[in-house]
Amino acid sequence: MASTVITFLALAVPIWSLPPLIPTQYPGVYQLTEPVDHAECPSWDDRNNILYYVNIHDGQVYRYDYEQGTVNYITLDGEVAPVIPSKRDPNLLIVGLGRSVAAVEWDGVSDPSETRILAALAPDFPTSRVNDGKADKQGRLWIGTMGYEGPDGLTPDEGILYQVTCDNLDSPLVEIAPVNISNGLAWNAANDKFYYIDSPSFLIVEYSYNDETGEISDRRVVFDRTAHDLLGDPDGMTIDEDDNLWVALYGGGRVIKIDSSNGDLLEIVPLPALDVTSAIWGGPDLDILYVTTSRVSLTDEQKLEQPAAGAVFAIVNLGTKGRPTFEVDLLGSIDDETCGAKKVLRE
Ligand code: BGC
Ligand code: CA
Numbered sequence: 443m444a445s446t447v448i449t450f451l452a453l454a455v456p457i458w459s460l461p462p463l464i465p466t467q468y469p470g471v472y473q474l475t476e477p478v479d480h481a482e483c484p485s486w487d488d489r490n491n492i493l494y495y496v497n498i499h500d501g502q503v504y505r506y507d508y509e510q511g512t513v514n515y516i517t518l519d520g521e522v523a524p525v526i527p528s529k530r531d532p533n534l535l536i537v538g539l540g541r542s543v544a545a546v547e548w549d550g551v552s553d554p555s556e557t558r559i560l561a562a563l564a565p566d567f568p569t570s571r572v573n574d575g576k577a578d579k580q581g582r583l584w585i586g587t588m589g590y591e592g593p594d595g596l597t598p599d600e601g602i603l604y605q606v607t608c609d610n611l612d613s614p615l616v617e618i619a620p621v622n623i624s625n626g627l628a629w630n631a632a633n634d635k636f637y638y639i640d641s642p643s644f645l646i647v648e649y650s651y652n653d654e655t656g657e658i659s660d661r662r663v664v665f666d667r668t669a670h671d672l673l674g675d676p677d678g679m680t681i682d683e684d685d686n687l688w689v690a691l692y693g694g695g696r697v698i699k700i701d702s703s704n705g706d707l708l709e710i711v712p713l714p715a716l717d718v719t720s721a722i723w724g725g726p727d728l729d730i731l732y733v734t735t736s737r738v739s740l741t742d743e744q745k746l747e748q749p750a751a752g753a754v755f756a757i758v759n760l761g762t763k764g765r766p767t768f769e770v771d772l773l774g775s776i777d778d779e780t781c782g783a784k785k786v787l788r789e
Pocket of ligand 1: 482498573574591623625641675677678692719
């Protein structure tokens with residue numbers, strides 16, 4: 443530091459006219475929660491500053507309360523992903539469960555009394571299961587599935603990306619099929635582009651998106667992980683206020699920042715866990731990147747080396763922020779039989 447000051451004096455240049463010699467911001471990576479086997483699908487509810495995430499294989503839905511600093515969970519009957527709060531009732535959670543879409547009323551304290559199945563998914567692939575999902579601006583649910591993944595690897599081509607609305611609960615609309623592991627999901631600020639990941643393809647793809655009709659079209663590749671000196675499969679993804687994509691690398695130990703307009707790799711943030719599963723912007727100012735990780739595929743040795751694998755991490759000082767995530771708008775309450783009627787849009 444001392445030599446830096448001397449340099450300034452010798453140059454006799456006003457200190458405020460010099461470019462900073464060292465960056466003023468460094469990302470800070472904090473372990474937020476205790477590890478679980480496979481944390482996934484973080485979602486932020488900005489109405490009451492709650493972070494939801496799941497522990498897929500154990501059927502657990504977690505709720506981190508930013509203001510209280512508490513973490514609670516419930517256990518459902520089946521593999522669970524994603525969890526997204528509802529537009530008309532913050533305690534009404536819409537979850538992917540096994541091969542279905544379900545609703546659960548949970549206030550974060552009491553045990554939920556009921557899980558209501560709303561729609562069945564992937565009837566032709568009985569060993570497949572739900573994976574990532576998000577709501578779009580209209581409150582439609584986009585939820586994907588993936589083929590069975592066991593010790594011998596993944597059953598390919600048994601995943602589907604669906605769009606679920608009140609009008610199609612009996613037969614959810616197939617958006618993209620076949621896929622291997624349905625992941626990613628983000629919309630740009632103008633809400634005319636949709637970003638998607640089929641993890642084993644190593645690609646991030648973009649579609650034109652029509653918010654009025656919910657249609658996607660004109661697929662093009664934005665980013666190919668294999669063209670970079672990086673490891674891992676692109677997994678969950680979120681987007682910041684500048685339309686840069688923040689992508690988890692499963693098996694890559696990193697979150698990467700991609701310019702969605704040209705696919706440039708802008709930033710790499712290492713995490714102390716190899717299997718990084720997803721990311722979402724949260725916090726009262728939406729400037730904390732919450733990142734989920736997994737320990738389920740690690741060897742015993744890797745688990746010793748990565749004691750925090752399976753935790754949720756909070757990354758701060760990234761110099762950008764996100765936009766509020768959308769909520770699902772399917773039901774007004776757990777016993778709402780009308781689905782779609784009595785709509786009260788969020789202020
Ligand atoms: C899935 C995991 C899978 C991983 C591999 C995740 O999205 O939830 O089960 O192992 O992707 O890429
Ligand atoms: Ca995922």
